[in-house]
Amino acid sequence: MIEGNVWKFGRDIDTDLIIAGRYCNISDPDELAKHVFEDFDPTFAGRFVPGDVVVADANFGCGSSREVAPLCLKAAGVAAVVAPFFARIFYRNAINIGLPIFELPDAARYFEQGQGIRIDPDKGTVVNLSDGTSLQAVAFPQFMQKIIGAGGLLQYAGERLRGLENDR
Amino acid sequence: MAMTMTEKILAAHAGLSGVHPGQIINAKVDLVLANELSAVVAIEEFGKIRGAEKVFDPRKVVIVPDHFTPNKDIQSAQVAKKVREFALAQQTLYFEVGRTGIEHVLLPEQGLVRPGMLVIGGDSHTCTYGGVGAFATGVGSTDVAVAWALGEVWLKVPPTIRLEFRGKKRPWVSGKDLILYAVARLGVDGATYSALEFTGEGIADLSVAERLTMANMAIEAGAKNGIFAVDAKTESYVRDATDLSYTVYESDPEAEYAQTVVFDMADIEPQVAFPHLPSNSKPVAEAGDLSIDQVVIGSCTNGRIEDLRVAAALLKGKKVHPRVRCIVIPGTQKVYLRALQEGLLETFIQADCVVSTPTCGPCLGGHMGILAEGERCVSTTNRNFVGRMGHVQSEVYLAGPAVAAASALSGQISGPEEL
Numbered sequence: 001m002i003e004g005n006v007w008k009f010g011r012d013i014d015t016d017l018i019i020a021g022r023y024c025n026i027s028d029p030d031e032l033a034k035h036v037f038e039d040f041d042p043t044f045a046g047r048f049v050p051g052d053v054v055v056a057d058a059n060f061g062c063g064s065s066r067e068v069a070p071l072c073l074k075a076a077g078v079a080a081v082v083a084p085f086f087a088r089i090f091y092r093n094a095i096n097i098g099l100p101i102f103e104l105p106d107a108a109r110y111f112e113q114g115q116g117i118r119i120d121p122d123k124g125t126v127v128n129l130s131d132g133t134s135l136q137a138v139a140f141p142q143f144m145q146k147i148i149g150a151g152g153l154l155q156y157a158g159e160r161l162r163g164l165e166n167d168r
Numbered sequence: 169m170a171m172t173m174t175e176k177i178l179a180a181h182a183g184l185s186g187v188h189p190g191q192i193i194n195a196k197v198d199l200v201l202a203n204e205l206s207a208v209v210a211i212e213e214f215g216k217i218r219g220a221e222k223v224f225d226p227r228k229v230v231i232v233p234d235h236f237t238p239n240k241d242i243q244s245a246q247v248a249k250k251v252r253e254f255a256l257a258q259q260t261l262y263f264e265v266g267r268t269g270i271e272h273v274l275l276p277e278q279g280l281v282r283p284g285m286l287v288i289g290g291d292s293h294t295c296t297y298g299g300v301g302a303f304a305t306g307v308g309s310t311d312v313a314v315a316w317a318l319g320e321v322w323l324k325v326p327p328t329i330r331l332e333f334r335g336k337k338r339p340w341v342s343g344k345d346l347i348l349y350a351v352a353r354l355g356v357d358g359a360t361y362s363a364l365e366f367t368g369e370g371i372a373d374l375s376v377a378e379r380l381t382m383a384n385m386a387i388e389a390g391a392k393n394g395i396f397a398v399d400a401k402t403e404s405y406v407r408d409a410t411d412l413s414y415t416v417y418e419s420d421p422e423a424e425y426a427q428t429v430v431f432d433m434a435d436i437e438p439q440v441a442f443p444h445l446p447s448n449s450k451p452v453a454e455a456g457d458l459s460i461d462q463v464v465i466g467s468c469t470n471g472r473i474e475d476l477r478v479a480a481a482l483l484k485g486k487k488v489h490p491r492v493r494c495i496v497i498p499g500t501q502k503v504y505l506r507a508l509q510e511g512l513l514e515t516f517i518q519a520d521c522v523v524s525t526p527t528c529g530p531c532l533g534g535h536m537g538i539l540a541e542g543e544r545c546v547s548t549t550n551r552n553f554v555g556r557m558g559h560v561q562s563e564v565y566l567a568g569p570a571v572a573a574a575s576a577l578s579g580q581i582s583g584p585e586e587l
Contacts, residue, residue, distance in 0.1 A: 027212070158217050
């Protein structure tokens with residue numbers, strides 16, 4: 001169960017805003033986390049409480065394919081990102097590295113900055129703890145569930161690689 | 169079953185006779201690209217895949233250090249070193265500084281991407297290769313690592329949106345203006361998860377360079393890929409680059425499209441996209457009086473010889489406005505040499521431009537032209553997000569090479585017709 005407070009964002013939050021290009025030669029996730037959302041709000045990293053949840057409007061993670069974007073959100077302690085939909089590369093990257101994301105229609109309409117939020121990742125239920133509204137996130141396609149179930153794409157790939165080698 | 173080009177390429181690489189939008193497939197990849205920034209993360213991830221020691225086929229793995237090269241600082245040098253060592257150990261295709269260029273200018277030029285191929289790359293602008301009739305899409309580093317190991321990638325078959333450009337180009341309009349106009353119409357999320365297929369008389373008239381420019385920015389509408397039909401121009405371009413074989417796929421006339429958007433070329437003037445989204449485009453004639461500090465001509469969008477020719481023709485015998493820094497970045501060593509042979513570099517230098525070695529550099533705020541607080545830049549690159557080229561309060565205006573060169577001369581955002 002994920003429970004924390006909401007950090008609210010608008011639409012079209014691009015990966016340059018999540019982590020600026022100038023930091024993309026850093027691979028240490030904890031170092032990256034110090035600069036999360038820096039160009040959006042330089043005080044964000046200092047104020048964000050690990051375990052809290054990002055709720056954004058549509059098209060979260062658009063732009064660059066930089067995997068350091070979901071990596072630094074995860075390292076900063078973002079427990080989940082909830083948005084109506086994600087830009088496709090960000091969506092793949094988040095699943096691949098194990099940053100919990102939830103597609104929730106009109107997500108931004110149901111939450112205000114600082115409100116309490118509880119997410120049941122297995123059931124996909126998202127609750128606004130401040131006003132009690134209970135919502136249902138879009139279920140992941142079966143194939144994605146297989147990747148998540150395997151423990152991420154790398155684990156899935158290891159299994160698949162063995163399968164391919166047995167076929168040869 | 170009737171299919172689009174995109175669907176046919178995906179079906180062929182998944183070993184299926186047909187695919188439909190929404191279907192999830194495992195597809196064989198013909199080429200896996202990474203630059204030094206995506207590769208350095210992918211190398212870590214590759215090491216975590218149980219049983220993965222060698223890449224599936226070193227001739228189908230290409231690594232291009234181009235973002236922060238020539239190394240801009242120690243951190244970047246460390247990254248480049250790690251990536252170089254991996255490339256040499258794995259014997260992948262690798263282009264070192266001096267032989268390299270901006271990945272999406274380099275790969276088509278080298279004949280490494282050809283019609284009908286399925287290419288994935290650890291860079292969102294991998295979609296550029298749809299300009300030569302390939303299916304190409306950007307992914308993250310973990311997907312790259314897994315494709316290195318397996319030689320395949322899982323993909324959801326995208327619905328295709330057809331963009332039809334009717335009529336003929338107006339003067340000074342280039343592929344860049346068409347794509348800025350189209351992205352403005354679609355919105356930055358207008359094509360999310362979809363394929364964009366560019367069609368119509370207006371497209372047939374474009375050079376392959378302009379098609380690569382347009383496919384490059386399909387991602388700016390959120391698309392998975394952008395794609396163009398293969399014609400005599402494509403075949404001639406590819407034949408000049410390589411003797412390697414390729415397969416041409418055509419969309420069936422009865423193929424199903426999610427939607428068709430029609431553009432009248434008569435409506436499309438030279439464009440400029442205002443901060444801070446590529447979709448904030450308007451005719452340059454409506455830009456108003458906006459003085460500028462810098463111009464960048466180059467990048468994976470507009471760093472080809474054709475782009476440099478357009479800029480040089482406007483700059484020849486003139487001087488860049490005294491307040492403006494004009495930075496010209498040929499996309500590859502080959503483009504650089506060609507520009508030298510054609511006298512374009514002399515034109516640029518005599519016009520008071522600086523000419524840089526090929527690099528992505530300023531486009532993503534790396535180096536070679538970072539903006540200070542409050543500065544304004546007209547750039548032929550593809551993104552104008554907040555802080556993209558430097559200070560969080562700097563501004564990037566996206567345009568084609570003609571508008572960029574005209575603005576460099578006048579010192580404010582202006583179209584070539586105003587000169």
